Amino acid sequence: MEINMFIDKSYTLKVDSNKRVFQSDNYSSYISFSDMEYEFDGLWSHGFKLFNGVTINGAILNGKKELNPFGFEIYYTKGLSLNGMLFKNNQGLLLDTGKNAFRTEYVNRKRHNSVSYQFSISSKFTILELKNxxxxxxxxxxxxDGFEVEHLFVAFTTTKDFTIRKNDSNENTLIISIDKKIRTKESPYLYILYSHSLDQLKTTVECNQEKHGVLIQQHINNSLLPLKYTGCKTGNKKMNRALTYSLLSASSFIMNKNGQIGIWAGFPWFDNGWGRDTFIALPGVALVTGRYEIASHIIGNFLKYQNQDKCSKDYGKIPNVIFSEDNIKYNTGDGTPLLIRELYEYFLYTGDVAAVMSVWNNVITAIDEVYFVNKDVNYFMPSGDADDWMDARILGKNSYSPRGDRQVEIQSLWFTALHAVANIASEIIKRYEEYKPIVQNININELKEKKDQYTNAANKLQASFKQFFITDKTPFIFDHINKDNTPDYKIRPNVMLASYYNDLIGIPKLIDxxxxxxxxxxxxxxxxxxxxVASLSKFDEDFHPLHITKTHHKDAAYHNGAIWGWLSGAFIHCATKFGLQNFAFKHTNFLIDQLLFGETVGTLSELFEPYKEGGLVKESGTFSQAWSVSEFTRSFYQDYLGIRPDVPQRKxxxxxxxxxxxxxxxxNIRYGISEIITVDIKINKHKSIISLIEVKAVDIEKPLEVIIRLNLGPEKDGCCKDYKVIFLKIQLKTTGAQVKIDFDFIEKNRLRLRDLFISNNSELITMGTDTIGYCENAxxxxxxxxxxxxxxxxxYKSYNEENYLDKKILGEDFDIIERFKN
Incomplete structure (x- = not known):
């Protein structure tokens, strides 16, 4: 039995010689191959680099590779190839050369039918024994750093039909030969396992050594878990493949470090849980994908590390980053409200009151001790330079992109967080008054006071926002307000973030x-x-057209020009809001190509260079970034499809x-914990507009209200300022209930309702139209x-003047710091 037998070739991606394949085990290991010379190539586990690369029978790479949802295949000269599966949940790496890799060799005049693996190893290792x-x-x-494992023990083993024979080793190489003992049809697997305990490793080897078929099937099942609740198909084959890999890639960041499950920010060097990255990535990793149990665990785990020191300036905050148990940083202005936002969004997707109540005191502490203690007289939340997501500093001190002290997206986050907690409080009060069980004892009068307090604070913040952030001339909404209360006129993408962060069911609009x-x-x-989406206007004097170049440190360009993959989600959110989905899809189409054909296939990098040298896009930063991939997935479901559950209200x-x-x-949409809804959309192929929407209750436990809104196009022919929107509210009463809505194309991208079918176990509650009016053509x-x-x-000065931005920021201190650096 060979690994190849398990692979669906229709979802196999071809990988060019200069590109990378990558997969993780959702625990503490990952494998990456480009040319096997890159410093982060090879197999990594618990912070140890086990090998850089591997060759077979002295053959060399021919440059071709393949990636599939379960593993990879690497091609060598001499017609050889190597299949690999990195088993999920710390179950090891299985390598398979196939039966045609056997060759005859003589050792001490003895004839051997063998396959030889040569591992290049840059880490210090010691051979312990060859036994069993x-x-x-x-x-x-x-x-x-930070894995709390001092030594790692590794086993190279195979099945009973073969014999492991160590040929040679030195400080950089380990050669292992597998000899055929008997005539067998089995493939010569090499199975690599690892553990911090030698005794535990030996037990695992004994248990797993002859169970490759079972392990492979378990691995395939585990690999498909990200797709379990997202049975989804479009009429675009490339999109289907890209969406599948975005779901698989998003799942790859769910890792276990020192017993704590979280979302690693990016491979290869952000192998920690970062608060900001975690909660920006959470919707695409675990909510739109229906993996609610993972989401709950991650939220609860982060709150374990909430600062509880009442004497600390960070009291009530969640970490910016958890490097290890004794190395936790709290220098973030947005991590705490992002967590609250995602707790509320988790509540909307699941209706899980018990999970919310289990961390309720943490949430109240966060708002009372972080927001109310630190807010200014205008109810804004001040944050220092580089305490937002644009956090690059010169030698850890001066910000490369100073945005203190009232950043637009952080005000949006706190406005959203205040309303979110007030909404949850309303739901708890409602349940209490209806005599429904509450998870824990709670002072209902105190809760009502908190609800009113938070709502009033949010209203005051909104009034101040309108006064200080919104203007009737460019840029129309300021990126931030300076410490001296003057607005900043730089054009950055953060207003789009502010809009996206605020867009949750039940939350009032902060921005008109x-x-x-x-x-x-x-x-x-x-x-x-x-x-x-670039991090700064192309026309700004501080814009950096290249992230990596000799004229400046890469952090100077990090938030001053570099294109960030995750910002595409906020752009798509705003574009679809104004009916510009076809315009936005040009952008999405680029991301589809990156997922399928980029420098690391099957995922998305952290950054892209703004300047396309030779017309080609070059990736930068981490080769696989959590929020880049997750925002691709999230924007598909929430913005293009517009699917938003409100389980507490049964909507x-x-x-x-x-x-x-x-x-x-x-x-298929997972609704709450145990219900399933299907949504189908048909497109008029000639006009590329929606012709039918169908919703069906595949499995529901009690009646559910479906609220459908669709932009029908311009209100009048030739006028693109006012748009007509149809809305319908239908109750699906039982399993099997369905509704179908047919639309006719009129002209000039305008639609009208043609037919409405509602099954007997459904009910039309209301239907009508309204008008959305804008001040100009969108x-x-x-x-x-x-x-x-x-x-x-x-x-660009940044391109022509060495260390331009450092000199501008530091002035006469630049020479002193340069001498210090040298």
Whole structure:
């Protein structure tokens, strides 16, 4: 039996010679191969680098690789290839050369039919023993910090049909030969396991040594878990493949470090739980994917590390980053409200009152001790330079992109957090008054006071926001307010983040649509390239067209030009809000190509270079970043499909802004913990607009209200400021209930209702239309930033002047710091 037998070739991705394959085990190990010379290539486990690369029978790489949902295949010269599966949950790596790799060799005049593996190893290791067909090796020192494992023991083993024979080893190489003992049809597996305990490792070897078939099937089942609740298909084959890999890749960041499950921020070097990254990634990793149990665990785990020191300035905050149990940093202005936002969103997706109540005191502490203690007279939350997501500093001190002390997206987060907790409090009060069981004893009068207090504070914040952040001229919404209360006029993408963070069911709008539309157009025309969203306007004097170059430190460009993959989610959110989904899909199409054909196939990198040298996009930063992948997934479900559950209220909101090029769509949606809804959307192939929406209750426990809203197009022919929207509220009473809505195309992208079918076990509650009016045509005067040319490069000080931004920020202190660095 060979690994190849288990692979669905239709979802196999071809990988060019200069590109990478990567997979994790959802525990503490991952494997990455590009040319097997890159410093982060190879197999990593618990912070140890077990090997850099592997060759077979002296053959060399021929450059070709393949990736599939369960593993990889690497091709060598001499017609050889190597299949691999990194088993989930710390169950080891299985390598398989196939039967054609056997060759005849003579050792001490004895004839051997063997396969030889040569591992290149840069870490310090010691051979312990070769016993019971298993070679045991000890690794002495981890390459990565914070794993709390001093030594790692590794076993190389195979099945009873073969014999392990160690040929040779030195400080950089380990050669292992597998000899065929008898005539067998089995493939010569090499199975690599690892543990911090030698005794535990030997027990695992004994248990797993002859169970490869079972292990492979378990691994396949585990690998498919991210797809369990997201049975989804569009009419666009590339999108289907990209969406599958985005779901698999998003799952790869769910890791276990020192017994704590969390979302690692990025591979290869962000192998920690970062508060900001975790809760930005959580919706795409665990909510739209229906993996609610994972989401609950991650939220609860982070709150275990909430600062409980009442004498600390960080009292009530959640960590910015957990490096290890005794090395936790709290220097974040957005991590705490992001957690509260995601707790509320988790509540909307699940209705899980018990989970919310289990951390309720933590949430109250966060708001009372972080927000109310630190808010200013205008109810804004001040945060220091680089305490937001634009956190790069010069030698850990001066911010490269100072945005203190009232950043637009952080005000949006606290506004959202205040309303979110007030809404949860309302639900708890409602249940209490209806005599429903409450998870723990609670002072209901105190809870009512908190609800009113938080709502009033949010209202005051909103009034101040309108006064200080919104203007009637460019940029229409300021990126931040300075410490001296003056607005900052730099154009950055953070207003789009503020809009996205605020967009949750039950949360009032912080920003009115007209102000947002004005600001959105300015941001798009300045920051949004077709291949991504830049962190600063292309036309700003501090813009850096290259992240990696000799003229400046990479952190100077990090938030001053570099394109961030995760920002695409906020852009798509705003674009679909204004009916610009087909415009946004050009952007998504680039991300699809990156997922399928990028430098690391099957995932998305942290950054992209703004300047496309030779017309080609170059990736930068981590080769696989959690929030980049998760925002691709989240924006598909929440923005393009417009699917938003409200389980506490027994509602499901569907407001599709579906790009025509995606074709028809069909998906299963996990509603709450144990219910399933299907949503189908049909597209008029000639006009690329929605022609049918169908919703069916596959399995529901009690009646459910479905609220459908669809933009029918311009109210009047030739007028693109006012749009007609149809809304329907239908109650699905029992399992099997369904509703079908047919639409006719009129002209000029305008629709009308043609037919409505409601099953007998459903009921139409209300139906009607309303008008959305904007101050201007949403689609006019908005376009992607033109690509940067070679001539453009010469205009940028950052490109032509060495350390331009460092000198500008530090002034006369620059020479002192340079001498210190040297």
């Amino acid at each position: 067909n298993t070679l045991y090796v000890q690794y002495m020192k981890p390459e990565r 649509d007209n102000s947002l539309l004005h600001a959105f157009k300015i941001i798009v025309n300045n920051c949004v390239f077709e291949h991504g 499901l909101h569907i407001s599709p802004s579906f790009p025509g090029k995606l074709g028809d769509f069909s998906a 689609s006019e005067n908005v376009d992607f930033v033109k690509p940067i040319t070679e001539d453009d490069l010469l205009m």
